[in-house]
Amino acid sequence: xxxxxxxxxxxxxxxxxxxxxxxxxxxxxxxxxxxxxxxxxxxxxxxxxxxxxxxxxxxxxxxxxxxxxxxxxxxxxxxxxxxxxxxxxxxxxxxxxxxxxxxxxxxxxxxxxxxxxxxxxxxxxxxxxxxxxxxxxxxxxxxxxxxxxxxxxxxxxxxxxxxxxxxxxxxxxxxxxxxxxxxxxxxxxxxxxxxxxxxxxxxxxxxxxxxxxxxxxxxxxxxxxxxxxxxxxxxxxxxxxxxxxxxxxxxxxxxxxxxxxxxxxxxxxxxxxxxxxxxxxxxxxxxxxxxxxxxxxxxxxxxxxxxxxxxxxxxxxxx
Numbered sequence: 001x002x003x004x005x006x007x008x009x010x011x012x013x014x015x016x017x018x019x020x021x022x023x024x025x026x027x028x029x030x031x032x033x034x035x036x037x038x039x040x041x042x043x044x045x046x047x048x049x050x051x052x053x054x055x056x057x058x059x060x061x062x063x064x065x066x067x068x069x070x071x072x073x074x075x076x077x078x079x080x081x082x083x084x085x086x087x088x089x090x091x092x093x094x095x096x097x098x099x100x101x102x103x104x105x106x107x108x109x110x111x112x113x114x115x116x117x118x119x120x121x122x123x124x125x126x127x128x129x130x131x132x133x134x135x136x137x138x139x140x141x142x143x144x145x146x147x148x149x150x151x152x153x154x155x156x157x158x159x160x161x162x163x164x165x166x167x168x169x170x171x172x173x174x175x176x177x178x179x180x181x182x183x184x185x186x187x188x189x190x191x192x193x194x195x196x197x198x199x200x201x202x203x204x205x206x207x208x209x210x211x212x213x214x215x216x217x218x219x220x221x222x223x224x225x226x227x228x229x230x231x232x233x234x235x236x237x238x239x240x241x242x243x244x245x246x247x248x249x250x251x252x253x254x255x256x257x258x259x260x261x262x263x264x265x266x267x268x269x270x271x272x273x274x275x276x277x278x279x280x281x282x283x284x285x286x287x288x289x290x291x292x293x294x295x296x297x298x299x300x301x302x303x304x305x306x307x308x309x310x311x312x313x314x315x316x317x318x319x
Contacts, residue, residue, distance in 0.1 A: 001148065001149075001150050001153070001239035001240070001242070001243055002150065003150050003153050003154055003157070003184075003185075003188055003243065004188065004192070005188060005189060005192035005193070007150065007154040007157075007188075008154050008157035008158060008160070008161055008185065008188060008189055009161070010154070011054075011058040011151070011154040011155045011157065011158055012158045012161055014057075014058055014061055014062075015054060015057045015058050015061070015155060015158065016158075018057060018090070019046065019047055019053055019054055019057065020045065020046050020047055021162060022041060022042055022043055022045050022046055022159075022162070023042070023045075023166075024039045024040070024041055024162070024163060024166035024167055024299065025039060025040045025041075025042060025270075026038070026039050027039065027040050027269075027270070029269050030269075030282075030285065030286075030300070033286065033289060033290070034285060034288070034289060034290055034292070034293040034294070034296075034298065035290035035293070035294040035295065036290070036293040036294060036295060036296045036297065036298050037296070037297045037298070038285070038293075038298045038299075038300060039166075039167055039297075039298070039299045039300070040270070040282075040299075040300050040302055041159065041162075041163060041299060041300070041301045041302060042272060042302050043159065043278070043301065043302060043303050043304060044272065044273070044274060044275075044278055044302055044303070044304050044305030044306075045305075047086060048079070048082040048083055048085075048086050048110060048306075049079070049082065049110070049304055049305050049306040050079040050082065050083070050278070050303055050304030050305070050306060051079075051156060051159055051182060051301075051303050051304070052076075052079040052080045052082065052083035052146075052156075052304075053082070053083035053086055053087065054083070054155040054156055054158050054159065055080075055083065055149075055151070055152035055153065055154075055155030055156045055181055055185075056080060056083030056084045056086070056087045056144070056152070056155070057083065057086075057087040057090075057155065058151050058152070058154060058155030059144055059149060059151040059152050059155065060072065060084070060087045060088065060091055060093060060144070061087075061091070062151050063093075063142065067142045068091065068093045070140050070141055070142055071093060071094035071095065071096070071139075071140075071141045071142070072084065072088065072093060072094070072095050072096070072141055072142045072143075072144050073095070073096045073097070073098070073132055073135055073136050073139065073141040073142070073143055073144070074095070074096075074097050074098070074132060074143065074144040074145070074146065075097070075098045075099070075125065075128040075129035075131070075132035075133075075146065076097055076098075076099055076103075076125070076128070076146050077099065077100060077102075077103060077124075077125050077128075077178075077230055077231045077232075077233060077234070078099060078103045078104060078107030078108070078111075078230075078231060078306065079107065079231055079277075079303075079304050079306060080146040080147075081097035081099055081103075081107070081111050081116070081118075082107060082110045082111055082114075082306070084097060084116070084144055085097065085110070085111045085113075085114035085115070085116035086114050088114065088116060089114040089115055089116075094141075095116045095117070096116070096117045096118075096119070096135065096139075096141060097111060097116055097117070097118055097119075097132075098118075098119045098120075098121055098128045098129070098131050098132040098135065099111075099118060099119075099120050099121075099128055100120065100121070100122050100123055100124050100125060100127065100128045100230075101120045101121070101122065101123060102123060102124070102230055103120065103230075104230070104275075104306065104307070104308040104311070105308055106306050106307060106308045106309070107306050108120075110306065119131070119135075124224060124233050124234055125146075125179075125233060125234030125235075126234050126235050129146075129234075145237075146179050146181070147178070147179025147180055147181035147236075147237060147240055148179065148181075148237030148238075148239050148240055149181075152181050153181045153184050153185045153188070153240075153243070154185065155185070156181045156182040156184075156185040156186075157182075157184075157185025157186060157188055157189050158185070159182060159185065159186060159301065160173070160185055160186035160187075160188070160189030160190060161189050163186070163189075163299050163301075164189060164190075164193050164194060167297070167299065168193075168194065169194075169297055170194065170197045170297050170298070170299050171196075171197060171198065171296040171297045171298060172197065172198040172199075172200060172293070172296060172297075172298045172299070173186060173190065173197060173198070173199050173200065173298075173299045173300075173301065174200050174202055174252075174281035174282075174284055174285055174298065174299070174300045174301065175199065175200070175201055175202065175281055175301040175303075176201070176202055176203065176229075176232060176277055176278065176280045176281050176301065176303050177201030177202060177203045177210045177232065177251060177280075178203070178231055178232035178233075178234070178277065179234070179236060179237065179240060180201070180210065180236055180237065180240035180241070180243075180244055181240065182301070182303065183199065183201045183244065183248055184240055184243045184244055184247060184248070186199055186301070187199045187243070187244065187246075187247025187248045188243075188247050190247065191246070191247045198249040198250070199247060199248050199249055200248070200249055200250050200251070200252055200284075201244070201248055201250070201251045201252070202251070202252045202253075202254060202280045202281045202283070202284040203229070203232050203251065203252075203253060203254075203280060204227045204228070204229040204232060204233075204253070204254060204255075204256065204259060204276075204280060205253045205254065205255055205256070206224060206225040206226065206227035206229070206233070206256065207222070207224050207225075207227060207229070207232055207233045207234065208222050208253055209222050209234070209235055209236045210236055210244075210251045211251045211252075211253050213236060213241050213251075214244075214250070214251045218241075219235075219236060219238050219241050221235075227256060227259075227276065228256055228259045228260060228263070228276030228279075228311075229259055229275075229276040229277040229279075229280055230276065230277065231275065231276070231277030231278075231303075231304065232277045232280065252284045254280055254283040254284050254287060258283040258284075258286070258287050259276045259279055259280055259283050260276075260315065260318060261283065261286065262274070262279040262280070262282040262283035262286055263275075263276060263279045263307075263315050264315050264318050264319050265282070265286060266279060266282060266302070267315060267316070267319070268319060272302070272305070273305045273307055273312060274302055274304070274305055274307070275304050275305055275306050275307040275311075276307075276311075277303060277304055278302050278303040278304035278305060279302065281300045281301055281302070281303075282300050282302060285298065285300050
C-alpha cells in the first residue's frame with residue numbers, strides 16, 4: 001500500500017464539501033495535568049459520530065460507475081459501517097454491512113437510519129470480515145476494507161492535515177490504533193510536514209495486536225478479551241503494518257480501568273461523551289501525566305462518541 005501526502009491532500013479536496021472540519025480544542029485542565037500544552041481533536045463531533053466517514057466517503061467517491069452500480073459491502077465493528085452507510089445514502093449506492101454480534105446498539109441504529117442492510121455475524125471484527133468476503137464473492141458487491149486500503153487511509157489522514165493546519169509545531173500526536181488506517185494516515189502527514197513530531201498509537205491491553213507486532217517486527221497472532229474499546233478489537237493488516245513501520249514511532253497499551261477513567265474524565269471536564277475506542281489516546285495521556293509529557297506540545301485524537309446509553313449510565317455511576 002503506497003500513500004503520500006499528495007493522496008491525503010487530494011482526499012481532503014474531495015471530501016471537504018461534505019464532512020465537518022472538526023476543531024482542535026486547547027484543554028487547560030489536561031495541560032495542567034501533563035505540565036504541557038495539550039490540544040484535543042474531537043472527532044466525535046464528525047458526521048456519524050466518528051472520523052470513519054472521512055475514509056469511507058473518499059473511497060466511495062473514487063469508485064467507478066460500474067462499481068457503484070454493483071453496490072458495496074463492508075465489515076465493521078460499527079463506526080466504519082456508519083461511515084459507509086452515510087456515504088452510500090449520499091451517493092445513492094446500495095450497501096450491505098456485516099458487523100460482529102457485539103456491535104453496540106447505538107451504532108446499529110445509526111446504520112439502519114441511513115437505509116443500509118445489516119448482517120450480524122461472529123464475535124469480533126475478524127469473523128465478520130471473513131463472512132463479508134464470502135458475501136462479496138457471492139453477490140458481486142465491491143468489498144470496502146475498513147483500513148487496509150490506500151483511499152481509506154488517505155481519507156483518515158485528513159485528520160492529520162487539520163491537526164498541523166491548526167497547530168504546526170506539535171511534539172507528539174496520540175491516536176487510537178485499531179486497524180491502523182487513522183494512525184497510518186496521520187503518520188504519513190506528520191512525516192511529510194513535521195518529521196520530528198512523534199506519532200504514537202494507543203490500544204487496549206485486551207486487543208494488543210499493534211503492540212505485539214511492533215515488539216516482534218512482524219504481524220503476530222494475539223489473544224483478545226472483552227473490552228470497552230470494542231471498535232479497536234481485531235487483527236491488523238500486513239500492509240498497514242508495513243506503512244506503520246515507516247510513519248509511526250511507538251505503540252502504547254492502556255488498561256480497561258484507564259479507558260473507563262478517561263471516558264469519565266472527558267464527561268466531567270469537557271462534558272463530552274466518548275466511546276471506549278475514542279478515549280484510549282486520552283487514557284494514555286492521563287496515565288503518563290507530567291512524567292511523560294512535561295513541556296511538550298501534544299495533540300490527543302478522540303475518535304468517536306457512539307456510546308450505548310447503558311454504557312453511558314455505567315460511566316455516570318462511576319462518577
